Amino acid sequence: MRDIINVPIRMCVSCRQKAAQNTLIRLQCVDGALYSYRGEGRSFYLCQTCVGDVKKMRRSLARVCRSNATEILLNRLKEIIVDE
Secondary structure: OOOOOOOOEEEEOOOOOEEEHHHOEEEEEEOOEEEEOOOOOOOEEEOHHHHOOHHHHHHHHHHHHOOOOHHHHHHHHHHHHHHO
């Protein structure tokens, strides 16, 4: 018998690399504001490598959250990461 353990795989919205779900940070944008995933609605994943790259994060957060307030989104992302 095969002993295969199914690990959920998700993709980072910034670098498009696939990784195990438990290694990624799950976030969501609600009305242009960034939150840690609250259990309902659409969400997205970021890898630890991309979180450290400010230039990449500006583009990714602006695209995903459909907002031009990238500095506010970056500051909120830093707060979320510190809280976790």
